[in-house]
Amino acid sequence: MGANYDALLAHLKEITNINNAISLLAYDQETSMPPGGSAARAQQLATLSKLGHEMFTSSQTNDLLGAAAEEISGADYDSDEASMVRVVQQDYDLATKLPSSFVARMAEETSLGQKTWAKARENSDFQAFLPALERIIGMMQEQADLLGYDEHPYDALLSQYERGMTTAQVKSIFDAHRPKLVDLIAQVGDAQQVDDSMLKLNFDRDTQREFALWAVKSFGFDFERGGQAEAVHPFCTNFSVNDVRITTRFNDNWLNPALFGMMHEAGHGMYEQGIGQNLEGTPLAGGTSLGVHESQSRMWENIVGRSKGFWSWAMPKLKDAFPQLGQVTLDDFYKAINKVERSFIRVEADEATYNLHIILRFELEQELLTGAVKVADVRDAWNDRFNAFFGLTPPDDANGVLQDIHWSAGLFGYFATYALGNLLSVQYYNQVLKDHPSIPDEIAQGKFDTLLTWLNTNIHQHGRKFTGTELTRRVTGEDIQSDSYIAYLTDKFNGVYGL
Numbered sequence: 001m002g003a004n005y006d007a008l009l010a011h012l013k014e015i016t017n018i019n020n021a022i023s024l025l026a027y028d029q030e031t032s033m034p035p036g037g038s039a040a041r042a043q044q045l046a047t048l049s050k051l052g053h054e055m056f057t058s059s060q061t062n063d064l065l066g067a068a069a070e071e072i073s074g075a076d077y078d079s080d081e082a083s084m085v086r087v088v089q090q091d092y093d094l095a096t097k098l099p100s101s102f103v104a105r106m107a108e109e110t111s112l113g114q115k116t117w118a119k120a121r122e123n124s125d126f127q128a129f130l131p132a133l134e135r136i137i138g139m140m141q142e143q144a145d146l147l148g149y150d151e152h153p154y155d156a157l158l159s160q161y162e163r164g165m166t167t168a169q170v171k172s173i174f175d176a177h178r179p180k181l182v183d184l185i186a187q188v189g190d191a192q193q194v195d196d197s198m199l200k201l202n203f204d205r206d207t208q209r210e211f212a213l214w215a216v217k218s219f220g221f222d223f224e225r226g227g228q229a230e231a232v233h234p235f236c237t238n239f240s241v242n243d244v245r246i247t248t249r250f251n252d253n254w255l256n257p258a259l260f261g262m263m264h265e266a267g268h269g270m271y272e273q274g275i276g277q278n279l280e281g282t283p284l285a286g287g288t289s290l291g292v293h294e295s296q297s298r299m300w301e302n303i304v305g306r307s308k309g310f311w312s313w314a315m316p317k318l319k320d321a322f323p324q325l326g327q328v329t330l331d332d333f334y335k336a337i338n339k340v341e342r343s344f345i346r347v348e349a350d351e352a353t354y355n356l357h358i359i360l361r362f363e364l365e366q367e368l369l370t371g372a373v374k375v376a377d378v379r380d381a382w383n384d385r386f387n388a389f390f391g392l393t394p395p396d397d398a399n400g401v402l403q404d405i406h407w408s409a410g411l412f413g414y415f416a417t418y419a420l421g422n423l424l425s426v427q428y429y430n431q432v433l434k435d436h437p438s439i440p441d442e443i444a445q446g447k448f449d450t451l452l453t454w455l456n457t458n459i460h461q462h463g464r465k466f467t468g469t470e471l472t473r474r475v476t477g478e479d480i481q482s483d484s485y486i487a488y489l490t491d492k493f494n495g496v497y498g499l
Contacts (some may be wrong), residue, residue: 001081004067009138011055011064012088013281019054020239022107026244031229040082040451042111047108049181057096065089072185078147079422083465088283089164097146106139110410117408118232124398126379129265132373133407137368139410144369154366157413163292163467167366173423174359177482184489188340191497192363196336198328199255208250208258211321215259215314216266219300220452221246222273233405234347235263236268236297241280244269254335255322257348264306265296270452274460289468290414294421295428296455303488304451306350309444338496341471342390344399349423352489356389358419361404365412374430422471425481428459428486 022045055061068085075082113132120129132452144153154167162170202236209228217223231247246265250258271287279285287293304310311318319325325333339466340350346357364381367373373381382401387393394400406414412416432439432454458475472480493499 002068004071005066005081005084008064008068008088009282010326012084012283015052015055016281016283016285018048018055022048022052023237026111027325028259029114030231030233031236033474035115038112042108045111046108047106050104052098053095053098053103056092057098057100061092065092074184077329078465080284080465084282084284085151086099087464091283093340094147094160097148098143099146100183102142102146103458106410107138107141109135110408112183112410113410114405117402117405121232121398121402123217124396124402126397126401129402129408130376133378136232136407136410137375137412141408142355143370152366153369154413157369159413161414161417165467171422173480173482174355174362174416174419177423177486178356178359180354180482180486181355181489184486184493185340185342185356186320186495188352188497194335194339194496196339198325198333199336200253201255201322202253203322203323204253205241205250205252207256207321208255210260211249211318212248212262214302214317215305216246216269218264218446219263219380219448221266221269221302226262226269226272228262234265236265236272237403237432238269238272238286241275241277241285244272247275256285260301260305260337260453261347264297264301267300268293270300270455271460274452274456275463276461279463283465284465286464288464288466288471290417291420291424292459292468292471294418295424296421296459298421298425299429299455303425303446304443306337306351307440307443309440312444313338313446338492338495340497344386344392344394345403351495353390355419355422358415360385360389361415362419369412383402420468421478423482423485424468426484427472427478427480428455430484431458 012429017422020476025041025045025048029037033041043315065088068081070087072079072081072085077083077086106116107133113136116132117129120126140157141153144156147159149155152167158165158167158170204494212225212441213228225242226244226246229245229247230491231249234247234249236244238248245260246269248258248262248265268287275285308330312330315333319328340351340352341347342353346354346361360382364373364378364385367381368375368378379397383393386400404415406412430453435454436450442448442450457470469479472478490499
């Protein structure tokens with residue numbers, strides 16, 4: 001391209017290098033940093049976050065953007081060049097609303113907050129986390145004011161993860177399918193219950209890891225460009241298109257968390273690995289939205305990983321790994337891994353109840369942001385709402401308000417994307433089946449390359465070039481909707497429970 005665009009790209013790649021270094025420090029903090037390093041790590045993250053923010057919001061970035069925009073005027077909307085200038089301009093307009101001092105303060109506060117949260121969760125002690133949470137939510141309110149919004153302060157935070165979406169739009173989508181979820185769960189509750197006791201035996205941790213790694217490698221997660229570690233709260237991160245890390249937590253007496261958790265994070269990881277090499281090292285080398293990102297993890301975890309076809313292929317390997325499952329039939333195992341159960345922990349929730357966990361958090365976050373719920377009262381508000389949604393009251397803080405890392409990390413506006421990802425996973429998969437009706441049969445043969453190639457081509461390679469809404473319209477011809485997801489759940493659980 002021209003000299004002005006190349007100069008912009010060189011400048012942006014330096015900033016991306018700083019941001020990737022921040023990600024590496026954050027990854028180390030969650031996987032291997034000794035507890036005594038917390039204070040120093042918080043300062044390191046604050047320094048780098050401030051430096052990266054100042055470089056990005058500088059007049060140099062503004063001047064380079066202007067010159068590059070003029071140079072590429074008339075370039076096709078889909079081109080790398082037009083997309084780079086368009087998306088980076090949007091990022092710049094938002095970033096310049098946040099003072100670098102605020103960015104540094106937020107990085108330090110959330111770094112310390114995550115360690116405080118981890119200890120509080122370990123001890124199931126909400127009061128120990130409360131002062132940090134009050135400071136973080138105060139900063140979230142400040143951030144919303146700095147970014148600005150038209151209707152609701154939550155819009156400002158949501159837009160960081162779902163460009164262009166509003167709180168009202170998300171609420172409308174959630175309201176449209178919440179009653180149907182409640183009705184489906186009630187029908188399941190009236191049916192003969194599923195026995196999942198075979199999943200809650202003693203399972204050697206190293207064998208769990210070995211089998212789960214085999215499964216996600218079979219899916220297509222590339223361990224030449226990826227790695228796996230253990231963490232308190234599973235996540236996926238990347239420092240390059242060619243360096244993607246997934247993390248897992250293990251339960252010695254329950255097979256599901258590590259197995260399906262690793263499938264889930266590998267779905268995120270394959271998205272990052274599938275981004276075009278032409279975007280490597282630039283601000284476009286990432287998922288376009290967290291809802292689209294979550295659609296990939298939920299597709300591989302649930303639509304593929306919990307399908308009967310997958311286990312008709314993988315069950316012999318599982319029984320070799322765990323002889324205690326030797327007498328378990330395919331039908332019984334399939335029903336067990338798809339058991340619907342009102343439970344406390346979101347990341348271990350089944351497909352039918354999962355979105356209710358998200359709607360609870362979505363509502364509470366809005367109320368915390370506006371002050372309708374005081375931070376000191378959020379544990380009681382959580383427990384009351386959980387009881388209203390699920391008919392259960394969390395037995396302790398670790399199973400309730402402290403179970404998720406997100407608030408300690410300042411990730412307000414993030415939770416809604418998990419439920420949106422569930423909806424999108426089915427919309428995208430339905431489109432895959434239209435293009436390749438043979439995919440279910442291929443999954444039953446342990447063949448996943450047709451599905452992964454389709455996802456690479458239609459979703460992954462574009463990185464952040466298009467918004468989630470734009471991409472979904474391009475892929476499916478429609479906006480995000482819940483009808484397909486409800487139809488998928490109804491069909492699946494009719495089969496599991498004979499409704």
